[in-house]
Amino acid sequence: MSDYFDDKDTSTPRHEPTHQPEPAPRAEPHLGDTRSQPRQEEAPAGSGLAHERRDERRYIRVSPTFEVRFDDGNRFRGLDLSQGGFAIESPRPMRQDARVRGSIAITTASGELLVPVSAQCRHSLALEGRGGAHHAGFEITDISPSHLELLRRVVRAHLAGRPLDVEQMVQGEDAQTPRKRRGTGSTPQAAARPPRPMGRYVALFIGFAVLAVVAAATAYRNFMLIEPNFAAVTAPRIDIRAPSPGILMAHELKAGDRVTRDEQLTRVKDVDLESDLILAEAAQRYNSQLIENLQENLDGANGGQVSLANSAEPGNGDAVSFETVSPDIARARIDQFETARDFQASRVTALQARQSQNEIYSPCDCLVAWALSSSDGTYINESEKIMTLMRTGDDEVMVEALVHMDDIDRIEPDQLAYLSLPNASGPISARVRSVALDIERQPRAGFPSWVRQQQNVASVLLVPEKPLPVESVGTPVDVRFTEQALLGATAEWIWQSGRRVVQQASQLFSGIGDNDTADTAG
Secondary structure, three states: OOOOEOOOOOOOOOOOOOOOOOOOOOOOOEOOOOOOOOOOOOOOOOOOOOOOOHHHOOOOEEOOOEEEEEOOOOEEEEEEEOOOEEEEEEOOOEOOOOEEEEEEEEEOOOOEEEEEEEEEEEEEEEOOOOOOOEEEEEEEEEOOHHHHHHHHHHHHHHHHOOOOOHHHHHHOOOOOOOOOOOOOOOOOOOOOOOOOOOHHHHHHHHHHHHHHHHHHHHHHHHHOOEOOOEEEEEEEEEEEEOOOOEEEOOOOOOOOOEEOOOOEEEEEEOHHHHHHHHHHHHHHHHHHHHHHHHHHHHHHOOOOOEEEEOOOOOOOOOOOOEEEEOHHHHHHHHHHHHHHHHHHHHHHHHHHHHHHHOEEEOOOOEEEEEEOOOOOOOEEOOOOEEEEEEEOOOOOOEEEEEEEOOOHHHOOOOOEEEEEOOOOOOOEEEEEEEEEOOOOOOOEEOOOOOHHHOOOEEEEEEEEOOOOOHHHOOOEOEEEEOOOHHHHHHHHHHHHHHHHHHHHHHHHHHHHHHHHHHHHHO
């Protein structure tokens, strides 16, 4: 049985007069009760005020949710708590000066804090209206320094109005900052600040200088150099069209394929032309046979009558009849048949020539830019486009720019210009080859037809000093014409360098973003 309970309830205050003074309650100030705080002794003159620091508030009472667990297994609900002691609610009176050992279990948001302590009972008072419950106050007599610090943090957390959290109290910083005391002696001189390094100012000045140079180069490039309305990489274009109406025969060519000179591209099957050729050849053979038969009859008649056919056209729809004529008339008819045979022979030759044109061959070593599909027997009309070929020889891949009429007088042949391809590492120098007001003078591939509809522009062909890849035909480019070679080259080099830095930074950030996305997906 526990020996800290007092079976004789002497803690209940008596109401009859007595000369013994009532025991004074524990001299611990309650939170917000300024009257119960002990007065500080007056400091001697000239020494300054010795204010109480916040970390010296050892006896401020707080009321967290906790219970006290004695070593014998009894548990009591806690009423208030301070660094110097605690108060509990007991169903029985406690014996004064009773020594106990146990743990203070403080409830937090993530669990419980157990603070092992040894304490001594200082008073035990009955609680009015609580059915015999007693208020027992204990003073902590033994506690480890680490648990005392933990108890101090609990008190400070309640003073700061923060919820109890084990991680914040154990690992975090203190919620309240101690007040700075004013020293009684003379204020020490502040330590001299070390000199600021000049490197940062030099780097800052260099950064501003670089930005100023880039801004000046950009302004010169945009306002002083001539910029065309549109420019793209082009090459000479050859359009392959159908020589006659018919069915486009199968071919395996597609955009990007290379063809050599005199290589067969495809064939157009003209059914009407083939029918006319067959009929012409049949008429030629028919007339030849008539001439041969009439000559045999004439040789075998011995000056008598000769039988001959009355028509030289086998396909005119009339039935062939024979008649008997004299040898002179037969010889005249032979001449007519020979004339008809020669006409049919000429017609056969012409039809064969037309048919040979339906066999389409490559006119050069070219690159196929576009080809009409031949699937499902595509029918095409005469002069309909079948393919588009591009010449890709030396100095044939050039840049065509459309310059406004207001600026065309500032451009001359052999003038210097700078080209900027997308995703290129630097500018490409080029020279003006020709300036033409007729932009349709030479058909070129890679230039959209809707751009050529402008009427207030002129066509300028540029020959790059560095050969452009054939795959870039049709790619829009940025062109700048310069009248001052040195200034233009400097401005273009600075602008391209800044553009390259921006592109590399963008690629770097894009790569980092892609890696993060892949890691998240993985």
